[in-house]
Amino acid sequence: MSIIEATHLTKYYGKSRGIVDVSFNVEEGEIFGFIGPNGAGKSTTIRLFCSLIYPTGGQAKIFGKDAIKHGPEIRQHIGYLPSEVFYYDRMKVIDLLKYSASFYEKDCTQRLHDLAEIMELELNRRIDDLSYGNKKKVGIVQGLLHQPKVLFLDEPTSGLDPLMQKEFYNLIREENQRGATIFLSSHILSVVQRMCSRVAIIREGSIVDLQDVQTLQRENYKKIRIVAEKIEEKDFDLPGVSNLVKENSILSFFYRGDINQVTAVIGKQNVSDLTIEEPTLEEIFMHYYE
């Protein structure tokens, strides 16, 4: 059953574009990736589902119910972690979390303390004394304390140190195994690749592609840079090579296809340095622009 559904969802802020004709379904228990550069409409989409803003056209549905009409009822079972968290500055962390918990039907006390322990959150500090990363931790605990069935994560790990990021993703996987459906928006490709089963790519307000992650990876460009003496451009005249540039003894290009074919060619060279990188998101998007 589809837990999250967008059908021709459109949002304009006055005349400026939010998202245009966005449609997708997220199935129960899925971790769905939503990826795109800043300003593409990721947050707009999530905010429509949280009924913070209202659609200009189309429909957003969660649990098969209209996200606007049944907003409060749906939000009992939604957890939302915005990209930047803001809370009432003068409250203590514990008071804020208890305040948040008081709106949910179930008793969240135990879960609240468990989560705070996992995220190493100091409960007795005031919100305005917290660093950006610590505020984010409050956001994580607040978003998860009622054990929601659906989680909307908007750039969830910005501001967290790598160790906490790992903790966080473990937590999200556990939530997922418990049965939660997860909608993960990010501009970091590797995160989405690691976590998600399917991914939608959004660019300038429209979905340009929706694939499962394995396909995306297979179709992905690699950015290859080779430093070798007597390297010739014509040696790399393979299918899948593009943007080939040679500068003295440095050859760089994008490659898409079976990686073995290109490593075989590289193997014949007298290589002094080699980098094979994930292309940046922008570089991937160039593919969707062609």
Add this chain to the structure above:
Amino acid sequence: MNIFLRELKANFRSLLIWAGIVALFTISGFAKFTGYYDNPDLIEVLNSFPPAFLAAFNMNAFNLTTVPGFFGVMFTFYSLLLSIAAVMWGSDIISKEERDKTVEFSLTLPIRRSRIITAKVLAALINCIALLLFTWGISLLNVAKYSPDGDFYTFLSLGMLSLFFMQVIFLAIGVFLGCAMKRYKQANSIAVSILLGTYFLSILSGLQEDLEFLKYATPFKYFDPALLLRESSLDWSFVALSLGIIAVFIAGSYITYTRRDLYI
């Protein structure tokens, strides 16, 4: 209920500050009054002031050397102070969530926007009532030593009732602006501008007889302290008008806020 309690707590400091302003104003006002009380020279001094000045502070209708007369002038200042507090609380209590960017938290909780408005407006109303009771109490304390007669106490009670209506009118206007305006930064300043605008209208309508119709446009004229003192009763048509204004703005608040995009 939890929103209501949180708002009371969050606004308590602001309430204390306003109570402090009222206290300061009352004490310094009555300190001056000890010089005016039963002092015939004062009347001569006042007669030498330009009438527009006296009208601005509602001093032409009262005999400043008596307790009710002096309180009549104080009433004008109280009405300004309490209305400003009310309009600022009103415009702030909804729009501050957008200003402080807490909407993504508070409005994704499983609760209807209409219930948020109700809880917040009630909290602001409690603040208004608390400030009014404080004003009433401190007035009683300050007039006690002049042992005014029973008529004065009727006048005082009616005055406080009038202040309450004015508070609620401006609270409703403030709430409406906070709910309706997406540009939350302006809600506060527009609310105060409207208040001061209507205050100047009230002065204008008092100055010129052909501008008298303006009294319908300014809540400061709905409850004329001179009339309260003379007739010992409120003008019920203006009470009805006040209730109408409050109902319209509150209804408008619910309608606009539940239908608009939040500014994030």
